[in-house]
Amino acid sequence: MIQDTKQRIVDTAIAVFNDDQSAPLEKVAEKALVTRRTLHRYFKDRSELLTACSKDxxxxxxxxxxxxxxxxxxxxxxxxxxxxxxxxxxxxxxxxxxxxxxxxxxxxxxxxxxxxxxxxxxxxxxxxxxxxxxxxxxxxxxxxxxxxxxxxxxxxxxxxxxxxxxxxxxxxxxxxxxxxxxxxx
Amino acid sequence: MIQDTKQRIVDTAIAVFNDDQSAPLEKVAEKALVTRRTLHRYFKDRSELLTACSKDxxxxxxxxxxxxxxxxxxxxxxxxxxxxxxxxxxxxxxxxxxxxxxxxxxxxxxxxxxxxxxxxxxxxxxxxxxxxxxxxxxxxxxxxxxxxxxxxxxxxxxxxxxxxxxxxxxxxxxxxxxxxxxxxx
DNA sequence: CCCCAATGTCACATTTCTGAGAAATTAATC
DNA sequence: GATTAATTTCTCAGAAATGTGACATTGGGG
Missing domain, CATH: 1.10.357 (Tetracycline Repressor; domain 2)
Known part of the structure; x- marks a missing residue:
């Protein structure tokens, strides 16, 4: 379940950032159906999320x-x-x-x-x-x-x-x- | 000359926004070799620049x-x-x-x-x-x-x-x- | 039923982006 | 070389985005 959310955020982020590199994290969070706060629990900041995307x-x-x-x-x-x-x-x-x-x-x-x-x-x-x-x-x-x-x-x-x-x-x-x-x- | 700068900004903006919709205007200004202040003298705000791009x-x-x-x-x-x-x-x-x-x-x-x-x-x-x-x-x-x-x-x-x-x-x-x-x- | 883990809510400080005024600087034109 | 238009520089205030802390809520598993 924890992996579920984390993976969903990454997948969403890839789709969003592919479309718009500088999109606000709020947009990623929204589309991933979580709060921005939750997103930040899994990823310290934008660059960490980017790294996770890259790795995935x-x-x-x-x-x-x-x-x-x-x-x-x-x-x-x-x-x-x-x-x-x-x-x-x-x-x-x-x-x-x-x-x-x-x-x-x-x-x-x-x-x-x-x-x-x-x-x-x-x-x-x-x-x-x-x-x-x-x-x-x-x-x-x-x-x-x-x-x-x-x-x-x-x-x-x-x-x-x-x-x-x-x-x-x-x-x-x-x-x-x-x-x-x-x-x- | 005035048209020169204006057009250069539009051309640059198209290239930049094509690559990154939400890119800061600073980035556009930089690449167009003008100050952000100058950019704003030609285009009231982001949306006006976008409109100009679209028209162009x-x-x-x-x-x-x-x-x-x-x-x-x-x-x-x-x-x-x-x-x-x-x-x-x-x-x-x-x-x-x-x-x-x-x-x-x-x-x-x-x-x-x-x-x-x-x-x-x-x-x-x-x-x-x-x-x-x-x-x-x-x-x-x-x-x-x-x-x-x-x-x-x-x-x-x-x-x-x-x-x-x-x-x-x-x-x-x-x-x-x-x-x-x-x-x- | 209680606990716990995951998530949400809210409040906040910080940073970055945005848009605009005023004065200084540069460049071209006459 | 004075004048004028275009641009830069500096400044600032407000908006938006970012990152975090404290606490509330939810929804299974023991």
């Missing part, structure tokens, strides 16, 4: 991505699973990406969260290059672009779902359609 | 998109020009989209800005349906998804450029490659 993201998101890549099966279906995994992470994935690519963020490989992001990023690039060597992914685009595009499609899918612009059942189907073709598959 | 966006972005659609030439190249126009609008386009799709935003067709957004949105959908009828765009995806995807690709291209993840000369090329194929062209 690292754990869930990074692990989900790694799991998809570790999948048995051919490269192509691994790529597909990777996309689905990221979409399932939703705001978490979006925030993961945003956190480590913001102007203010100074990257330190010594920081566990940065290291995890970097590892995921590197592995992704490597995987794409591998797919390009197999002539599965087009060489008209760079691996860096494929990564950006991947993140973009995930964001699009998550937002479209949230806005109700696509039926739930179509979300992943459309995302994979556009992503796979968009990288020349 | 409507003007530049909406017009650029309309111009691309009014182009002579075949449908396909119009679509391509539309994408390039949106990418050229950069943060403005992103913010246009964000403003009118945020949870807090309550849409009123009577509001000029909302009306402009709605008009652009409708025209886009109509155009896509037209392309689908001509069998240029795949019918596997809905027009709504194509719109979301379009915005997503624009965002991706703008961010990738800003982050230096792609060479400037490749930005539009990659974006069109991924977008066009991503909708089944």
């Amino acid at each position: 993201i690292r754990k869930r998101c990074s692990e989900a991505m790694a799991a998809a890549l570790d999948n048995p099966g051919d490269s192509l279906s691994r790529l597909e699973q990777l996309l689905y995994a990221a979409i399932d992470c939703g705001a978490k994935y979006a925030f993961f990406h945003k956190l480590h690519n913001s102007d203010t963020h100074d990257h330190h490989s010594t920081n566990d969260d940065c290291a995890a992001y970097e590892a995921m990023y590197r592995r992704f690039l490597q995987f794409v290059v591998h797919l390009q060597d197999q002539a599965i992914v087009s060489k008209h685009v760079t691996a860096e672009w494929v990564y950006c595009f991947f993140s973009g499609v995930v964001n699009t899918a998550v937002k479209a779902d949230h806005a109700g612009a696509v039926a739930k059942m179509n979300q992943k189907q459309f995302a994979w359609f556009s992503f796979s073709r968009g990288i020349g598959i | 966006i409507r003007k530049r972005c909406s017009e650029a998109m309309a111009a691309a659609l009014d182009n002579p030439g075949d449908s396909l190249s119009r679509l391509e020009q539309l994408l390039y126009a949106a990418i050229d609008c950069g943060a403005k386009y992103a913010f246009f989209h964000k403003l009118h799709n945020s949870d807090t935003h309550d849409h009123h067709s009577t509001n000029d800005d909302c009306a402009a957004y709605e008009a652009m949105y409708r025209r886009f959908l109509q155009f896509v349906v037209h392309l689908q009828d001509q069998a240029i765009v795949s019918k596997h995806v809905t027009a709504e998804w194509v719109y979301c995807f379009f915005s997503g690709v624009v965002n991706t291209a703008v961010k990738a450029d800003h982050a230096g993840a792609v060479a400037k000369m490749n930005q539009k090329q990659f974006a069109w490659f991924s977008f066009s194929r991503g909708i089944g062209i």
